[in-house]
Amino acid sequence: MWYHKPVVNEELLQSLPNLKIVASSGVGIDHLDLKLLSGYGVKASNTPFIVSSDTADLAMALMLASSRRLVEGYQMAVSPDTEYFPADWLGDAVSGATLGIIGMGSIGYKVAERAKAFEMKILYHNRNRRNKEEESAVGAVYCEKIHHLLQQSDFVLLSVNLMPATHKLIGKRELELMKPTATLINVSRGLVVDQDALVEALQNKVIKAAALDVTYPEPLPRDHPLLKLKNVIITPHMGTATKKTRLLMMENMIKSIQAGLMGLPIPHEVL
Amino acid sequence: MFRRKAFSLLKTMPLKSGASNFASKFIHPVIAFHGHGCHRTSVDYRQAQDSPGSARGQTITAPQTKVMAEEELPGVLILGVGGTHGVLEDLAALLKKHFRLITMTEFLENKREISKKIQSIFVFECRPTIDRKLLESLPNLKVIGNSGVGVDHLDLKMIANFGVKVTNTPHAVADSTADIGMALMLASARRLVEGCQIAVSPDTKYFAVDWLGVEVTRSTLGIIGMGNIGYKVAQRARAFHMRILYHNRKQRRKEEEEAVGAHYCEKIEDLLQQSDFVMLVVNLTPETHKLIGKKELGLMKPTATLINISRGAVIDQDALAEALQNKVVRAAALDVTYPEPLPRDHPLLKLNNIIITPHIGTATVQALRMMAEEAIANMLAVLNGQPIPSEVFPK
Numbered sequence: 106m107w108y109h110k111p112v113v114n115e116e117l118l119q120s121l122p123n124l125k126i127v128a129s130s131g132v133g134i135d136h137l138d139l140k141l142l143s144g145y146g147v148k149a150s151n152t153p154f155i156v157s158s159d160t161a162d163l164a165m166a167l168m169l170a171s172s173r174r175l176v177e178g179y180q181m182a183v184s185p186d187t188e189y190f191p192a193d194w195l196g197d198a199v200s201g202a203t204l205g206i207i208g209m210g211s212i213g214y215k216v217a218e219r220a221k222a223f224e225m226k227i228l229y230h231n232r233n234r235r236n237k238e239e240e241s242a243v244g245a246v247y248c249e250k251i252h253h254l255l256q257q258s259d260f261v262l263l264s265v266n267l268m269p270a271t272h273k274l275i276g277k278r279e280l281e282l283m284k285p286t287a288t289l290i291n292v293s294r295g296l297v298v299d300q301d302a303l304v305e306a307l308q309n310k311v312i313k314a315a316a317l318d319v320t321y322p323e324p325l326p327r328d329h330p331l332l333k334l335k336n337v338i339i340t341p342h343m344g345t346a347t348k349k350t351r352l353l354m355m356e357n358m359i360k361s362i363q364a365g366l367m368g369l370p371i372p373h374e375v376l
Numbered sequence: 377m378f379r380r381k382a383f384s385l386l387k388t389m390p391l392k393s394g395a396s397n398f399a400s401k402f403i404h405p406v407i408a409f410h411g412h413g414c415h416r417t418s419v420d421y422r423q424a425q426d427s428p429g430s431a432r433g434q435t436i437t438a439p440q441t442k443v444m445a446e447e448e449l450p451g452v453l454i455l456g457v458g459g460t461h462g463v464l465e466d467l468a469a470l471l472k473k474h475f476r477l478i479t480m481t482e483f484l485e486n487k488r489e490i491s492k493k494i495q496s497i498f499v500f501e502c503r504p505t506i507d508r509k510l511l512e513s514l515p516n517l518k519v520i521g522n523s524g525v526g527v528d529h530l531d532l533k534m535i536a537n538f539g540v541k542v543t544n545t546p547h548a549v550a551d552s553t554a555d556i557g558m559a560l561m562l563a564s565a566r567r568l569v570e571g572c573q574i575a576v577s578p579d580t581k582y583f584a585v586d587w588l589g590v591e592v593t594r595s596t597l598g599i600i601g602m603g604n605i606g607y608k609v610a611q612r613a614r615a616f617h618m619r620i621l622y623h624n625r626k627q628r629r630k631e632e633e634e635a636v637g638a639h640y641c642e643k644i645e646d647l648l649q650q651s652d653f654v655m656l657v658v659n660l661t662p663e664t665h666k667l668i669g670k671k672e673l674g675l676m677k678p679t680a681t682l683i684n685i686s687r688g689a690v691i692d693q694d695a696l697a698e699a700l701q702n703k704v705v706r707a708a709a710l711d712v713t714y715p716e717p718l719p720r721d722h723p724l725l726k727l728n729n730i731i732i733t734p735h736i737g738t739a740t741v742q743a744l745r746m747m748a749e750e751a752i753a754n755m756l757a758v759l760n761g762q763p764i765p766s767e768v769f770p771k
Contacts, residue, residue, distance in 0.1 A: 108585050158593040162616065166566050169559035173740070175733060176572050182732040183725050187717050190734040191460040192501045198742040200551040222615035223555065324580050332576045339575040340568060341583040347566075347591045 109136045118145045126365030128358040131345060132156050132212075134375050135267040135294060149375045150361035152354045154211055160264075160344040161215035164292045167316035167338065168260050171288050172199050176338055197259075197286070200224055205258030207251065207274070208265030208293065209235055216262060217243040228254045255282040260290060267294035275299065280306040288314045292344055295321030304330045307337060318344050449476045450759050451493035452521075453483060453514075455503040463500045467748040471498060474752055480504055492516050496755045498748075502529045511538045519758035521751035522768075524738060525549045525605075528660040528687060532770035542768045543754035546604050548746035553737040554608035557685045560709035560731060561653050564681050565592045569731055590652070590679065590706070593617050598651030600644065600667070601658030601686065602628055609655060610636040623647045648675040653683060660687035661771070668692065673699040681707045685737055688714030697723040700730060711737050 106113065106129040113127055124147050129137060132153040142149050170176060173196040181187055181194075200223045206213045209231040217227050220243075227245040229235075234247050248254040255261060261283060265271045275289065276299040283289070289312060291298055300321060306312050314336040323342050331337055345351065357373065364371045452475035456462035463471070471477055476493065483490050494514050499506065499522045506520060517540050522530065525546045535542055563569060566589040574580055574587075597613045599606045602624040610620050613636075620638040622628075627640045641647040648654060654676060658664045668682065669692040676682070682705055684691055693714060699705050707729040716735050724730060738747060750766070757764045 158617075159591060162562060162592045163566055165616075166559070166562035166568055169555060170563055170568055173556060173559050173736060175559055175563055175731075176569055178733040178736050179569050179731055182717065182734045185720050187720070187734075189460065190717060192462065193458075193460070193464055194734070194736075195739050195741055195744070196736065198552055198740045199555050201742070219612075219615045222612045223558075224551075324575065324583060327578050327580070338568075338572050340571040341575045341580075341587070343566065343571050343583075343587070343589065346588050348588050349591050351588065 106130065113137065113142070115141065118142070118147065126150065126362055126371065128361045128365070129375075130354050130358060133266060133294060135296075137375070139375065148365050148371055150358070150365070150371050150373050151375050152357040153373055155350060155353045155357060156345045157211040157215050159347050159350045160212045160292055161219060163318055163340070163344050164212070164216045164262055164264065164290060165219050167290050167292070167318065167340070168204075168262070168288070169199055171290070171314050171316040171338055172197050172202075172260070177335075199260075202226070202259040203228065203257055204260045204262060205229070205248070205254040206245070206262050206264060207231075207254065208263060208271075209245070210264065210266075212292070213262070213264040214239070214243070216264060217245050228258060230254045251279070252282050255279055256284070258287055259284065260288050263289070263291045263293045263297050265293050265297060267296055271297050273297070273299045275303070277302040277306070280311055283312050285310060286313050288312070288316065290315070291317045291319055293319060295319045295323065300331065304334070307331075307334050314338075316340075318342055449474065450495040451476045451478050451490070452755065453478050453480065453494045453497045453504065454500065455480050461501060461503055463498065464744060467500070467744060470745070470748050470752065474756060487513060495519070495759055496521055498751060498755070499523060499530070506530055506535065508534060511535065511540065519543060519755050521755040523744075523747045523751050526659060526687060527768050528689075532768065536770050541758050541764065543751065543758065543764060543766050544768050545747045545750035545754070546766055548743060548750040549738050550604045550608050552740050552743035553605045553685055554612060556711055556733070556737045557605070557609045557655055557657065557683060558612050560683050560685070560711060560733065561597075561655065561681070562592055564683070564707050564709040564731055565590050565653070570728070590681075592653075595619070595652040596621065596650055598622070598641070598647040598654045599638070600624075600647065600654065600656050601664075602638070603657065603659075605685070606655075606657035607632070607636070609657060610638050618653075621647045621651060644672070645675055648672055649677070651680055652677065653681050655683040656686045656690050658686050658690060660689055664690050666690070666692045668696070670695040670699070673704055676705050678703060679706050681705070681709065683708070684710045684712055686712060688712045688716065693722075693724065697727070700724075700727050703729075707731075709733075711735055 106127055108130060118124065126148045127142060128150045130152060132151050134151050137149055139149060203226040204220045206217060206227065206229040209229045213229065220227055227243060228248050229245045230248045230251045240247065263275065274297050280302060303315060307315060316338045318340045319342055320339065325331060331339065345354065361371050361373060452471055454463050454477060456479045457468045458465055468477060478490060478494060491513050492515055495516050495518050497520045499520055519541045520535060522542065522544045525544050527542060527544055530542060532542060594617045596619040599609055599620065599622040602622040613620055620636060621641050622638050623641045623644045633640065656668065667690050673695055696708060700708060709731040711733045712735055713732065718725060738744065754764060754766055
């Protein structure tokens with residue numbers, strides 16, 4: 106299964122009597138009905154960890170691009186109407202600012218490693234607290250209550266997986282808890298954010314900006330309000346869009362398929 | 377957790393609403409002293425360093441230093457306040473705490489009276505232009521305090537001949553410029569600008585699966601120019617597990633190299649041939665003018681990206697346009713060009729494998745404030761006859 110296609114539903118499963126395994130590209134498995142698959146005795150696998158560096162890199166890219174107004178700046182630099190560069194056109198610093206990471210798994214932790222080099226203050230919220238060594242290696246401070254993180258962060262990064270507990274994790278209340286100067290960055294899944302609440306928050310400057318690699322759906326309908334806002338950057342779900350990583354993902358999936366067909370333990374089986 | 381940063385005035389000025397004010401947490405001993413109203417007496421620099429903000433202690437007055445009465449602050453000339461090229465209001469307010477602010481308009485309206493009051497010039501975004509005529513009309517000018525580290529727009533020899541000192545702000549620019557270098561590298565590698573265009577284009581029906589960029593993590597970064605800014609780039613790149621090569625006039629000390637895992641390339645060719653990303657972080661001098669030309673671009677990998685955060689003239693722009701058109705290099709990302717902005721029909725603007733940003737390396741609320749503070753500290757040091765933190769000398 107590459108990029109969530111083909112769609113695996115009841116009809117398809119019924120027509121494939123010898124199906125042993127569905128190998129899905131990427132780490133997210135919110136598009137898989139695991140109950141349905143196990144009902145048919147079909148195993149599932151994903152490709153965690155190898156996606157982490159690229160996704161963390163993109164999270165940093167989005168944070169920097171948003172904060173320094175890179176896309177707007179590019180448009181100004183190339184616009185046929187540009188006659189000079191105004192002195193009062195400014196962005197905000199990333200170095201030394203506070204980053205709040207919601208979801209400190211493999212991807213979240215790699216973002217923390219990178220952000221530390223920018224001398225950012227790092228807060229994180231996670232189901233489980235990381236151990237002391239892991240925390241001090243990146244200088245991350247645990248926020249048991251998500252609202253403490255939201256209130257103190259200049260950048261809020263979402264790097265959770267999508268499941269019932271994280272569906273619409275960030276809604277009107279959470280956006281209002283954020284600083285009016287804060288930026289929301291999402292590299293998880295579109296559904297982790299209440300998109301209507303986000304549109305309203307951005308329109309009313311409840312928060313400063315958003316940078317989203319993921320939306321719901323993808324792509325957004327062409328008349329969606331998010332596409333019209335000046336303080337949003339959206340990228341086309343490209344967290345793992347590099348040659349090297351895609352190749353590694355493919356190799357991973359082949360290994361899982363081979364194991365599945367031979368009845369051996371499947372690396373990265375999803376249960 | 378925050379490192380000591382240079383040159384923050386004691387009194388916090390309110391920034392634009394909502395802007396984070398973390399820069400003002402750091403007090404440089406010299407400024408802490410000035411912040412307490414040093415206008416009446418000169419300060420022993422060493423004393424101030426040992427005991428920030430404490431009592432005056434021994435007073436040393438250098439023979440040429442004026443003792444300033446409170447109502448007669450030294451005059452600083454600026455182009456103007458606000459508008460598209462003037463000094464930002466917040467920064468003008470910082471200047472006013474230590475200087476009598478004189479705009480170009482005021483000066484030109486009343487040259488005879490005002491010219492002798494001008495002891496310093498605050499050059500912001502290369503303005504006002506410092507030419508012979510201006511220098512001749514300012515008999516008491518002691519120092520030109522430049523906001524920013526690059527001084528290629530100043531004729532240092534000519535200025536020195538008038539007995540005027542020049543200072544710049546190497547510390548204040550470093551973080552924000554290193555950040556822009558990283559931002560450009562990541563945006564180019566991951567095709568961020570193109571991606572944004574696809575995401576919002578009215579024609580987009582789906583996201584193509586075979587649309588790919590190149591990896592940053594674990595690739596090789598070649599830094600040409602390993603000064604303050606280059607070193608901070610290396611610190612950041614290390615966290616991305618990049619292999620770091622560098623070329624510099626002088627090799628850095630072993631400890632400095634090891635701290636960021638950087639390997640010295642005495643020959644620039646070695647760096648060019650091995651790097652996936654080549655970043656230019658030099659200052660513009662006769663030696664670095666057109667440092668990167670057809671030959672250098674030809675030595676780079678065809679999969680490599682060139683990033684420029686120094687000055688446009690460090691690159692032979694015609695050679696670059698050709699190299700990008702013929703895919704001799706994969707892409708370029710430039711915060712600086714020559715001139716700025718480029719003429720609207722310039723070939724670089726038509727290419728799809730280039731990102732250009734409008735010289736925003738220090739375009740943050742925080743950096744501009746720190747630059748003004750650093751410039752003020754330097755100008756005051758000159759006027760008070762103290763050791764000057766960042767004086768620039770002609771070659």
